[in-house]
Amino acid sequence: MKMLINVPETVVADALRGFAAAHPDLVVDVEQQVIVRRGAPYEGKVGLVSGGGSGHEPLHGGFVGRGMLDAACPGAIFTSPVPDQMTRAAAAVDSGAGVLFIVKNYTGDVLNFDMAAELAEEEGVRIEKVLVNDDVAVIDSTYTAGRRGTGATLFVEKIAGAAAEEGAPLDRVTAIARRVVESSRSFGVALTAVSTPEKGGPTFDLPEGELELGVGIHGEPGRERRAMMTSGEIADASVEAVVDDLRPDAPLLVLVNGMGGTPLLELYGFTAEVHRALAERHLPVARTLVGNYVTSLDMAGSSVSICQVDEELLRLWDAPVSTPGLRWGC
């Protein structure tokens, strides 16, 4: 498997050097692997910190900036960052108003953010945590007890980020983040396996002519292997999975997310089918975001995330955001 890299060992550090070069409005500590919004801490503002294994870009580093995260900690590929990164990030963004850790539900991330929270609190930083576990595909998985955290992380980071930007206090930002988690569900599909630099090729087998329904963002197994399906059939399966679980009764934010290797042209065609499937269920769509946001390196495939929103969550979703990976209204 050919990759645009130097050697597998330096992939994350190389990317951070390039990220720093491209985004001078962010402070990138390449050695400690912490990305911080320039100017942080902002007086009186709650700090938002997330992080996780690399390989899901633009998540999380690409979501650092005005109206979203204050800091992100990238780990090695598909590997949790360590507590030291998280406590550094917390210290860098705490203005005294406290810090919210946004944690995707993978065992390593949960343990490390827990430990970091204890350490940060010993240093006098008030910490709250929110666990993102939106993936309805399976209960328990390769790296997870309970449900995996996937595409809805973007909803949580955007909406809680907007609340923090407005000056909401820590308990309120935390409550909003939890409300987004409770209101969100995701379901992913893989058409090809993911290849990691370390392995130098695919990390699992997915034969020509088959797809993986309910795949995780590290290529973890989903609900079932099926013979290849059309875009419309995949949309039906994805929408059914998230809607049956959430049973929404309010307008939806919809994220049609690419896993990395699927062309944007196909993602837009898939979006049409997702809208059709939602319309058939008489579910109104408030906003639709299409693109590669929570990826799995080069994996071909897609995920559908929905979040049902009231007026407040929709207003916070629409609020200005300015990050490398998500930007509008400012």
Next chain:
Amino acid sequence: MKMLINVPETVVADALRGFAAAHPDLVVDVEQQVIVRRGAPYEGKVGLVSGGGSGHEPLHGGFVGRGMLDAACPGAIFTSPVPDQMTRAAAAVDSGAGVLFIVKNYTGDVLNFDMAAELAEEEGVRIEKVLVNDDVAVIDSTYTAGRRGTGATLFVEKIAGAAAEEGAPLDRVTAIARRVVESSRSFGVALTAVSTPEKGGPTFDLPEGELELGVGIHGEPGRERRAMMTSGEIADASVEAVVDDLRPDAPLLVLVNGMGGTPLLELYGFTAEVHRALAERHLPVARTLVGNYVTSLDMAGSSVSICQVDEELLRLWDAPVSTPGLRWGC
């Protein structure tokens, strides 16, 4: 080759339906295949129209909006749109101030935009054209006499779009667009072949262990096949190609562009090497944009585009832009 599609015949129409669903601020004529900025024509504003074969998304439809294009005409995959689309687009965006056609240098596109210009002028629309031919890899190619138009199209559409948004008249917008073309160069590399829905698999052979230096955005042959290179070596080859041709003596805009199938993590690592290669030549970088902007469906690989800028071009680059594919400052 598995794709997230229904049937090859409806890929572009399906994508346009999804594009319309996701972007209610644009007017999408799915049947005629024309995307127009809502509210166009804007009084006194020069209209900017581009278009080309589909498969390069977000180019061009994703660049319709405030501060960039007024309309785009997507053709079939890797196939020029027809003159009728272009004249419809011109009529839809002409406020009386005239229309600039931005044309990538491929034989079909050039012929069709020429014919459309004649037809539009017969209908009383003043038309100017600018030809983008930035790709230094080869003279003449599969679909091209002269140099191919590739990544620098983004520079032209952004900068000329900002000038038009400010109210510059047609001759001035045209002159600025031509200045951007003269100031820009690109060079692309493929690690894998591109697969089209029509073909159902790769359109050319690129063996494991080899890459194509100087590839076109339809997978056209480049300068040479080489044994696989590191990110640093590819950056050296790409930067050497564009710099030797342009011989810049002013700060650069740099676009590190993904061809579609290369993960963002790798593109950022490549960005670090591109910056290193430019720094070794003592070439200052004013701005860097990293991402999948001028793509070739699922092809893995990258291109480097540079544009040397004076104060005016840099100011226009930094001006607010709000489109599905490129957004900042507003």
